Each structure stands twice: as C-alpha cells, then as structure tokens.
Amino acid sequence: MPDKVHKLNLTPPPWPTMRVLVIDDQHSAQSLMKGMLLQIGIRHIDTASNYREAIHHCQHTAYQLILVDYHLDHMLTGSELISLLRKKQLLSPECGLVIFSADTSTRVVLTALAVEPDAFLTLPMPVISLQNKLCQAWQNSQARHPVYQRLTAQGLTEGIRYCKQQLLKHGPDYQLEHLLLDMLMENKDWSQANRYASLFRKYHPSVKVSLTEARLYTQAGDKNKAIQHLQQLLEKSPLCLEALDLLANYQAENKEVLAALATAQRALKLSPSASHRALKVAQLAAKTGQSEPLMQAGMTLATHLPIIDIGWIICLAEFSDTFEQLYFTTPSAQTKRQLKVQLNKITQRARHRLLPAQRHFLYCFQQLVQARLLLAQGSALKAKRRLLLGLSGYFSCIHKLPSVILAEALPLLLQLGETALIADACQALKHRDRFDGHSRHRLQALRENSLAFDALRWLETTLKTAQAARLTRPAQALFHFETILRDYPLCSEAHLGRIDCLLRMPGTVPPGLYRQSLNAVCMMPLPAEQAAWRHALSTELKTGKHLSHLPQTGPLYRELPPIQITTWSPLLH
Numbered sequence: 001m002p003d004k005v006h007k008l009n010l011t012p013p014p015w016p017t018m019r020v021l022v023i024d025d026q027h028s029a030q031s032l033m034k035g036m037l038l039q040i041g042i043r044h045i046d047t048a049s050n051y052r053e054a055i056h057h058c059q060h061t062a063y064q065l066i067l068v069d070y071h072l073d074h075m076l077t078g079s080e081l082i083s084l085l086r087k088k089q090l091l092s093p094e095c096g097l098v099i100f101s102a103d104t105s106t107r108v109v110l111t112a113l114a115v116e117p118d119a120f121l122t123l124p125m126p127v128i129s130l131q132n133k134l135c136q137a138w139q140n141s142q143a144r145h146p147v148y149q150r151l152t153a154q155g156l157t158e159g160i161r162y163c164k165q166q167l168l169k170h171g172p173d174y175q176l177e178h179l180l181l182d183m184l185m186e187n188k189d190w191s192q193a194n195r196y197a198s199l200f201r202k203y204h205p206s207v208k209v210s211l212t213e214a215r216l217y218t219q220a221g222d223k224n225k226a227i228q229h230l231q232q233l234l235e236k237s238p239l240c241l242e243a244l245d246l247l248a249n250y251q252a253e254n255k256e257v258l259a260a261l262a263t264a265q266r267a268l269k270l271s272p273s274a275s276h277r278a279l280k281v282a283q284l285a286a287k288t289g290q291s292e293p294l295m296q297a298g299m300t301l302a303t304h305l306p307i308i309d310i311g312w313i314i315c316l317a318e319f320s321d322t323f324e325q326l327y328f329t330t331p332s333a334q335t336k337r338q339l340k341v342q343l344n345k346i347t348q349r350a351r352h353r354l355l356p357a358q359r360h361f362l363y364c365f366q367q368l369v370q371a372r373l374l375l376a377q378g379s380a381l382k383a384k385r386r387l388l389l390g391l392s393g394y395f396s397c398i399h400k401l402p403s404v405i406l407a408e409a410l411p412l413l414l415q416l417g418e419t420a421l422i423a424d425a426c427q428a429l430k431h432r433d434r435f436d437g438h439s440r441h442r443l444q445a446l447r448e449n450s451l452a453f454d455a456l457r458w459l460e461t462t463l464k465t466a467q468a469a470r471l472t473r474p475a476q477a478l479f480h481f482e483t484i485l486r487d488y489p490l491c492s493e494a495h496l497g498r499i500d501c502l503l504r505m506p507g508t509v510p511p512g513l514y515r516q517s518l519n520a521v522c523m524m525p526l527p528a529e530q531a532a533w534r535h536a537l538s539t540e541l542k543t544g545k546h547l548s549h550l551p552q553t554g555p556l557y558r559e560l561p562p563i564q565i566t567t568w569s570p571l572l573h
Helices: 027-040 051-060 078-087 106-114 127-154 156-170 174-186 190-203 207-219 223-236 241-253 257-270 275-287 291-303 311-328 333-353 356-376 380-394 403-416 419-430 437-447 450-470 474-487 492-504 511-521 528-543 565-571
Strands: 019-023 044-048 065-069 096-101 119-122
Touching: 019 027, 019 051, 027 044, 027 127, 044 051, 051 078, 065 078, 065 127, 078 096, 078 106, 096 106, 096 127, 106 119, 106 257, 119 127, 127 156, 127 174, 156 174, 174 190, 174 207, 190 207, 207 223, 207 241, 223 241, 241 257, 241 275, 257 275, 257 291, 275 291, 275 311, 291 311, 291 333, 311 333, 311 356, 311 403, 311 437, 333 356, 356 380, 356 403, 380 403, 380 511, 403 419, 403 437, 419 450, 450 474, 450 492, 474 492, 492 511, 492 528, 511 528
Parallel strands: 019 044, 019 065, 065 096, 096 119
Antiparallel strands: none
16 A cells, blocks of 8 residues: 555644544453554544454444454454445444554455555554554545545535546545546546546556556457556566456456466465455366366365355355356266365365354255255255255244345255245245345346246146145045156155045055155155144054044145245346
C-alpha cells in the first residue's frame, strides 16, 4: 500500500473524540495496544477478544478506527473478520481499518492486504510510527466517505462526478483515483476509464492503473495484449494477487488452461486462506484432468474454510461439483477409488475445521455427495439409503436446511421419486428470497428440465389415484403402484403402497414382490408418516393379523399430502 499525503485532510485527526475498537484474543496484547493509543491521545477505546464480541460492539457503536490482530484465534483471521463485518454491513465508509501482526511473512501480509485495509502495522513499533499509520488510515476513510455518501444517496453517476471534482480541486490522490477507475468500470464507461487510466499512468502510476488497463484491453477484444500486460506487471510486482487472479482468468478464457492452472496455483500458494483461489485451482485442474492439484486444492480449502457463516458449505458444494467433473470422466476404476479416499480425507479435514454445531450439515452434505456418486455407478439402492440418512435428521424440519443442501438434494429426490421430501423441500425454498450462485445454478438446471417436471406431475397424479383406491379397490391401486415402480423403481410411497395392497388382497401373493419392496424401504430412514405406515405393515407381516382388523384410522387409512408442483414457479425465477 503506497505511502502518501492526502491533500483532502490538512487538519490532524480528532484523537480525543475518536471511538476506537481493538480486537485481539490475547488480553496482554490488548492492554499493550490500548496503552499506546492512550499515549497518542485516544480516550474512547473498546476491546474485543473474539468475533462475537467484535460483532456485538459494531452493532452498538459507530467506530472511526478498528484495529484487529491478523492471528485473531483458531477460528478466523483478522482479514476474515473484516470481511464478515463488511458482509453484515457493520462498517461505515468513514471507519478506518487497520490490521496488525508481529508475523511479517509474505503469506500474512498479502492475505491481510487482500481485504484492502487502510493500514497494515508490523509490531512492535514506536508510538510515533503507530500514530502516523493511524493518521493515514483515518485520512483514507475521510477521503472516501463523501464519495460513498453520494454513491448511496444519489447513485453511481453522482459518485463519479464528485470523485472527479475532488481530484481536480485537490490534485493526485491514490485512493480517489482508484475509486474513480472502479466506478467507471462498473458503469461500463470504457472510453472515460481508458482516458483516466492513461492520465494516471502518465502522472501518478500505480498497480491499480495497470490492472484497469488490462481489463480495458480485454474489453476491446485484445486478450493477448491484456495477458502480456499482466505478465509485465507481475515481473515488477510478483506478489500482486489481483494481477495473478486476473491473469489466470484471461489465460483460461484464452484456452491456455495449463498456464492458467500454474498462475492460479501461484496465487493460492501466496494466500492459502482465500477460498476462491482454491476453487479456481480445482476447476482448472479438473479441466486439464489432473487429480493431484485438484485434491491438494481441496485439502487447502478444507483447512481454511470460512466457517463464520454458511459460506463454508457453499465452498464445499462448489468443490464437490468440480471433483465430480473429474471423477465421472476418469475411466480407471482404481483411480476413482483413490479419488474417493482423498475426498473422504478432505471431508475429515473440513470436519476438524468446523464448529460442532456445523458438523450436522457437513454429515448431511457428505451423504448427498456419496448418494450422487453411487447413483452414477448404478447402485441406486445404496444411493437412496445415503440420501435419506443424510436428510433424516431434518425430516420434520426441512426448512432448517441451508438452501445449498436443498438444491443439492432435490435432483436426487426427483430421480428417486421421494414425493413427501420433494414437497417439503419445495415449500422451504419457496420462502427463500436469496440464493448463492451455486444454488441458483442447481435450481436453474432443474427449472430447465421440463421432462423431469412432467414426470413429477404424472407421479403425483398416479400416486393420488392409487391412494384413493387403496382401501376399497386394492387390486386397482396395486396396478397404479406397479406402474409407478416401472419409472421410479425405488419410490418409497409406491413400495409401501404395493405391500399394503398385497396384504389386502386374498389369494396367493408372489413372495418376490414382497421381498423387492421390503428391500426398498425396510432399512431406510423415512419421514414420520411413511415410517408409521411401514410400522403398521411390518406388524401385519409379523403377526399375520389381517389389515381389515386394524383400526380404521392412522397412516394406513390416510392420504399422504400431495406434492405442490406450483411452488416451483416462483422458486426458480
């Protein structure tokens, strides 16, 4: 981060009135930092030892400066905490952000700077140096504050106008120049972005200007020149992560996949805690058919999962999707077995990273992945058991599952014809108004699969007809259940209906039909209503007591709720 003197703020920071938050998990380090701040003249200082305390403080106080230790605790880094506070919209634009650490390794410094703090402090440092760095952070925040105010209140055009006005009035300023370039690119004003990038390069060059120029070359259709430009930039600034990310993307788009993989690996090595870089390496490795870098990226991802919110399971879902691309295109059975072993190791690493309350979701997700692999291998019965085992803890509260798990489960449920769970999942998703990119992709693929929905409508209608005839016309109902089982050979409701009808029908019943249906449902976790139905049928099979002697109430004599197909229409738009 270049040192500079802002011309927008000639008055010193108002130290005595500033509200400052210090975040460090070590109380001795908190006390040391607080003592130095008091020497500077800061009087209003709060402290936090973990992310929960930090969130609580930020929810109740608007701070002018936040100082956070990079090695905060075993759960997350200072950089991750800053990202979390931004995501929760707990930081105002006028809040200066400072990361500090005694660890000056390249990995730490680059990861810290990747979240664009206003300053990075290397401890220990003299009080005067600390004061200068904090002054720089405060001035940074004051420079951007009025721009963001206008952006929020009046939109992008006004933000651009004001930024230009300030640069004309006060002269060169890296932060305002970078803000202007970002806004022009976001506004797709390529000609102005090009004009200002050329101007800044001539009078006030920076890495940001070079990155903007590379994007402009691509926008003009000259990707080769953009790649060459980024390579030249990296010769001068080999640790520029943004340049490495951009270069890897352009190389991949230019069909230089092996070069893109090498570039992406270079970026990941410099910042292993960046989940998006691990996923990028995995995707490029899958494209080139290389299992070793893919699994290494998966292990790195699991080691540094962002566990503070639901983002961790989205990362795992994206990685699993990439893993399956390689797995399903691998011809060797032995290699496939080795890949599954490695995937289990990655899952175990993720389990150690997660909090105890999150491991239930991990177990559920792991079972869904295994079910998908088993289905692809033709082991449908094992796949069904895995699927239902994974969801079993949430049969009565499907709505508590994250959208990404529901989006992963629905294609499997549709394929197996598990109607009750399909209805519950659809109902849960119907009330969600936000979806991550991976879930949107999964649900969009379902929406476009018109044949699957036509089949589901047929399944709903046929099950309803069979259930209506089950009590009084078991032979007719059996015909419908058999028809369903030809298309959905593992549908739990159809198998239970078949057993029910066979028990109600007099005469000789082929034992093979019983065995087939019992295998499909006897060892499976089932939703409560189907489980009660299965229990009643099991009692009849064991005791020989005819169903007509059972009470004329309960699950055997109740229609299961129909699938609400209409829930899909608003869900998938």
